[in-house]
Amino acid sequence: MDFGDLKARFFEALDRESGSISGAARVVGVNRATAFGWARKAGVRGRGKTGTSGHPGRAEYDRLRASGVRRRDAAAQVGVHERTARDWDRGIRKIGNARLHPDGRRIDYTAGMTSTVAVTSGPSLAAVEAELHARFLTVTERELIADMRREGQSLRAIGRTLGRPASTIKREIDTRAVDGVYQPHRAQRAWAKSRSRPKESKLAQDGPLREFVAGKLRERWSPEQICHALPIEFPDDESMRVSPETIYQAIYVQARGGLRREVAVALRTGRTRRKPHRSPPDQRTRRFVDEMVMISQRPAEVEDRAVPGHWEGDLIVGPRSESAIVTLVERTTRYVMLGHLPGGHTAEEVRDVLVPLIQTLPEHLRGSLTWDQGCEMAAHKQFTVATGVPVYFCDPHSPWQRGSNENTNGLLRQYFPKGTDLAVHSTADLEHVAQQLNGRPRKTLDWRTPAERLRDLLTTT
Template sequence: MSTASSRTPLSLLDREEISRGLAEGLEQKEIAERIGRSPSVVSREIRRHGGRERYRAAHANSHAAMARRRPKVRKLDRLPGLRREVLARLGRGHSPDQIAGRLRREHGHRDPDRVISHEAVYTWIYALPTGELARHGVRLRSGRTTRRPRGRAGTPGARIVGMRSIDERPAEAAGRAVPGHWEGDLIIGRNGQTALGTLVERTSRFFLPVPLLAGKNAGAVCDALIETVTGVPEILRKSLTWDRGSEMAQHQRLSLATDLAVYFAHPHSPWERGTNENTNRLLREYFPKSTDIAGDPAYLKCVAEELNARPRRILAYRTPAEVFTELLTSSVASTD
């Protein structure tokens, strides 16, 4: 039998043949040959409509006809419970991708009415009237109402005495299998008057804020880093990679005080600290450019807790806090 185009919708007769084949215990490939379709078409059809045990031709045909209707009602308009869940997570600063991934992780395929794709979230948001999302009390983390390309430029570096290049960093630090390797930088407030130090662990993406209450000169930054780093368990204190800013001129004092090796990225190479760059971009949601950066440690702790509670696609939609805790537990257990 000649194979029909994969774009041609399955007919009721096709679906009845699939149902009979399943009842006979045929493999999907055999059913596909019987109706002249590719095995992938048959596989998707069975999966969408109940699986091998619950597939019924009439129900599948009716459901497929409804799905082809235009205009389609968006899932978030059709399911108020799912809409409330998505809006709540948007309000906590989660991106559509993080929301979609976390819902899949929490509910899997058990309840299709409790999962949604990130594209469906975006299209629903962009279809809303201007200001409607704000009336729900939430906004996209980017602040955009339409998609647009974006770019980011690197920042110039500075010469530092006794620096060790990223090229000298241990091979294990280049990957992410071994925890305890950190990246760091500063984000600067309005007119350069305020700043915040940022540390992020490469494996877990766990973020630590470094309050700079005494300023952002080399001595103040070193003192603040020593105070923050000494709070990290020694087993997760292996290396720190920074850019070539002059605020790290006292890196040798930092290493002596914390036993943390400091390495420096190449000039104009922010991708060598990509995890930290991404974290700093997220922090700009809390501290927009041309605004002062709050130095209150309690507030910074709250910001860190929010960021560390966001599910990340790179972590299979676990949160940095979950992964960091797992790493700490397993590292301590391996030394016992």
Template sequence: MGITRKTGYRWRAERGGVPPGRLEDAARSHRYLSLLERQRIATLRGQGLGVREIARRLDRAPSTVSRELVRNMLRHDGDRYDGDLAHARARDRTRRPRGSRLLADGELAQVVQDKLKLEWSPQQIAAHLRLTYPDRPAWHVCHETIYQALYNGSSGLSRTLTRRLRTGRPLRKRRRRPDRRKIRFVVPSVLIEHRPAIVAERARVGDWEGDLIVGRMSRSAIGTLVDRTTRYVRLVHLPHGHNADQLVTGMLTTLGDLPEHVRRTLTWDQGSEMARHDLLADHFTDGIYFAEPGSPWQRGTNENTNGLLRQYFPKGTDLNIYDAQALRDVEERLNNRPRRTLGWKAPIDVFTPALAR
């Protein structure tokens, strides 16, 4: 049918294998005129209204209406604008075939392939092409062009090179839009914007960020907690699973030996494992807060810590093989390691004095 494998998978998942007869207007960006808007343009133009008045009634820029009339009203249409016909022409134009630049230029494709074999990322390759070949603007492709060529086998690059990418995925993973995620918590959550301002200053000990690192096939996990100020790490052992109740049990065990004055706030992401955050609320004096959907940078300290932990708990492994003692050993390694952000002090050297207060 002339579609990519990714599109085929999506059609199968969303439509039961039935290809769409037309692109629904609801799925299109508001940037583009809809069929209804084009029909209204035809009606208002037939009433003798000018471009600016039509644009005002449609709440569009006059230039948008003007370009629409120029693009989709051909010479043989005379002076008549047909909304349905204009919409069909616009849709056909969006499906125009575009040849791959990597397919057309074998030399460029070879350069890109050589870098992929060295496990360079598409973004690194795109930057390399601009810096190394400033006098060849045709080679200044963006990283998305390389991704498209990799995942579309007829676009100039071998699909086997996807194994050289960081993820190693043979297919691109479809991601949900943050604004379409469902509410996962029965008890309402409090967003990070309501967190006390002092937390952002990193001026006190006891403001924690947390998350899960997940094992192979999401069948195992380890909870991670890191203090924003001292970078002190605590790991949550989850031997029986990582649903909401199991996380609460693991968190209570981990927090049990921490005094109240170093349990001030907790910031987590929107994961369903925190659906019972209400059971943990009493253990943090200033409350539990949640980052906005799709915003991991709002918990940057924890994301960085999870990256460090992956040295000991590699992706794609079964995390159930690590018992509680193994987690304590990793905690000790990280907490006794000097950190540049602490002036080359170890987290335990900064965190321990706070316990005595």
């Protein structure tokens, strides 16, 4: 008899023998070791045996979870961390400082890399035995369905016994039966295998989608901007769609790659590894003595961004504070203006750059300026006299009160990395960077650009 046919007969016998591997091995006449090897690779174990792992409390944990105990409580009773319990529930194995997922993903926390390892074609043992939401049929229920079908019971009778609609029973039998025969353990394995659907990344294949994404990354667009630009550029081509997360995975995750490393460095952070979001550290805590008008006294119309012409400002500073760039952001349109400070950033130097910048604007776009309490704005009264623009100061340690400007400074660091000399950039260089930023679509602007919004303001007034 062909080896494949013998193996198929073994699994058929396994269903008839109520999941007994030894019994099925005797029926088909194969060695028990061979039979257990087949079962292990297929993600099947002998009936009545509890799951085991290296931890002595694993069997007790499985028993508690099967009885309905919450994960946190079961973990506490057996003395393991809740994350370990979560890994057990999900079929994740811990190998050294790495975790191996049932779908073959191996996350190495030491190297900070994710790769794919070969997995067996069948579902894992944990996937076969996983008890998920109550809406899913369990292996016990599938065994009962098979028994009652052999007894000639109707679909409605089976449904009443299980407390499920007859349509659920019909779909299960129609989907999982093979040649008109419903075998519960085969059905359980087929269900477990169908739950996970790993797919090859869209960006792992050459084509117009990957070319478009790579091209926009080189132009320093963010993955989210690229995602929302695709339906606009290709409204009738459903194949030209990709989520921001897919782009990030194609860059950061080795197993789902598809974008070259030189494209990855075009990301604004310049990182080659992902890291959790953390609040940025407060950087400006120094005050000056001159009288200030605080942000609490700023008109309400500025806060809700309903009226254009109100600006947020700050400096990005080079090494040893020897050079700087003035950054101004309009709160309504997110329009960016940059000022050149190659020789320093004293209060007088900052004033002399800010005044001509603001004076290039029409009167209706000179509403106010919000700044932090850095000493570079010590000449704020002189600035107000020269331009007619009042200056409001943020509270100490409160960068979120100038959120648009803080965000813009982060974008600018892609062009002017920290630790680099800002004096080498000319006024023309700054104008070019400002044009690039003002030409990017923004989510907060309903994917229009700051330049378009500012143009609308100038042409409608």
